[in-house]
Amino acid sequence: xxxxxxxxxxxxxxxxxxxxxxxxxxxxxxxxxxxxxxxxxxxxxxxxxxxxxxxxxxxxxxxxxxxxxxxxxxxxxxxxxxxxxxxxxxxxxxxxxxxxxxxxxxxxxxxxxxxxxxxxxxxxxxxxxxxxxxxxxxxxxxxxxxxxxxxxxxxxxxxxxxxxxxxxxxxxxxxxxxxxxxxxxxxxxxxxxxxxx
Numbered sequence: 001x002x003x004x005x006x007x008x009x010x011x012x013x014x015x016x017x018x019x020x021x022x023x024x025x026x027x028x029x030x031x032x033x034x035x036x037x038x039x040x041x042x043x044x045x046x047x048x049x050x051x052x053x054x055x056x057x058x059x060x061x062x063x064x065x066x067x068x069x070x071x072x073x074x075x076x077x078x079x080x081x082x083x084x085x086x087x088x089x090x091x092x093x094x095x096x097x098x099x100x101x102x103x104x105x106x107x108x109x110x111x112x113x114x115x116x117x118x119x120x121x122x123x124x125x126x127x128x129x130x131x132x133x134x135x136x137x138x139x140x141x142x143x144x145x146x147x148x149x150x151x152x153x154x155x156x157x158x159x160x161x162x163x164x165x166x167x168x169x170x171x172x173x174x175x176x177x178x179x180x181x182x183x184x185x186x187x188x189x190x191x192x193x194x195x196x197x
Contacts, residue, residue, distance in 0.1 A: 025101050027130035029071070031162045032094070036066035039190035040167065042182030051178055053080060061092075061167060061182050062190040069096040072106075075169070075180075076191045082110055086191045089115070092169065094160070100124035103135040103158055120144055121158060134159045152176075 039062040044054050058078040065072040073092040080087035091106040102123045107115035120141035124133055137145075137156040145153045153173070161168040164184075171178040 024127050024130045025096075025124065025133065028128065028133050028160075028162055029094070029096065029101065031130070032063060032071050032073075032167075033066045035184070036063050036071070038063055039188050040182040040184060041186040041188045042167075042180050045168070045179045045181045046177050048177060050176070059180055059182070060188055060190060061169075064190070070094070074190075078191075088191060092160075093121075097123060100127070101133055101135070103133075103160065117144060117148055117150065120153075122156075131163045132159060132161045 039060050042059045042061060044051060044057070044059070047055070054077060057080065060076040060078075062074045062076070063071065064074055071094045073094070074088060075090045075092060077087045077090075078085070081089075089108055089110070091108075093104045093106050095102045095104070100123055102121065104119050104121040107118040109115060120137075122135040122138040122141060125136050126134075128134060135158045137154060141156075142154045145151055155173045157172050159168075159170040159172070161170070166181060166183040166185075168179060168181045170180075
């Protein structure tokens with residue numbers, strides 16, 4: 001083939017492809033944002049005794065709201081809410097910071113008012129990878145946990161994974177492991193939006 005035509009073909013191919021973000025946190029954020037508006041079915045993947053009431057329950061994550069700097073992901077659990085319906089009290093909130101990513105947990109009552117223990121979480125301490133980000137507990141959350149008698153959570157490390165296969169949310173500390181997984185191959189209609197969103 002004519003060298004000029006080869007160069008043109010390579011140039012056009014390069015223009016057609018959108019380069020992946022080189023920063024792992026940007027890539028992670030972009031992967032979630034690309035699925036904004038979608039909801040996926042999942043299940044608990046661990047068996048700690050503390051989570052016995054969640055075993056076998058239907059679970060849904062809903063990547064509901066996305067901006068350039070914030071992603072809100074309500075996490076719904078069937079059978080644990082009022083009258084045995086959906087528990088829609090939890091929302092994972094991922095935001096960009098000047099140094100990385102931040103995860104907070106927005107906990108609300110059924111009427112939309114904030115729970116006593118809410119907006120806890122942490123910031124990334126390293127760049128992580130394009131598929132996994134970890135969030136060690138921050139000082140604000142340690143103070144909240146201590147004040148409310150939950151100092152057992154003062155060493156929490158949360159993590160999120162987003163791979164081509166699906167999404168996982170995880171909590172770890174000594175003697176505690178909680179993990180739920182969701183498959184991109186199991187899209188569902190989300191439960192009604194909490195708090196009139």
